[in-house]
Amino acid sequence: MLRSMTSPTTRIAPLDAALTAFFVVMSVVFMIAAIDDEGGSWAAVPVFTLIAVPLLWRRMAPLAALAGLAVAVGLHAALFGTVTRCGMFLPIDFLLVFAAAVRLPWRMAVVGLGLGIGGAILMLGFDQSASLQEAGVFVSVLVAGVWVAGVAVRALLTRTVAAPAQVEPAAI
Secondary structure, three states, X not given: OHHHHHOOOOOOOHHHHHHHHHHHHHHHHHHHHHHHHHOOOOOHHHHHHHHOHHHHHOOOOHHHHHHHHHHHHHHHHHHHOOOOOHHHHXXXXXXXXXXXXXXXXXXXXXXXXXXXXXXXXXXXXXXXOOOHHHHHHHHHHXXXXXXXXXXXXXXXXXXXXXXXXXXXXXXX
């Protein structure tokens, strides 16, 4: 089980598909509520589901998933302008940043951190509830904290897997 957190995969796992399906449904509910409260085009609802799709690749290709998340939120912002997105975007960003920190080598994990913070900053630039000026530093610190937690888990798992407990010979 410990190896499964850091080992690369070549296919989409059932857990990733279930997680993606959950976030797709939640993104529909979230965006319907946002459009109902703030106004805007109802076409924003199905397009917003694109932010959950990168979760499918969180184990196979965390950097591509983070880039896909940034592209999806950028597309949504370009098409529909300022609307609340942070409540659904940030949990997905956290999951992907954590996956990058746990699964990737050091330098690539740092790229994942940059993509996670960059996507969050892009989203905050067009968010109705939490603007970049108000929440930019706070959200960046949160994303970095999740990344640090992922790096710590990777270090712990790597140490545990690489150095199994020594078995003392039985006393005769």
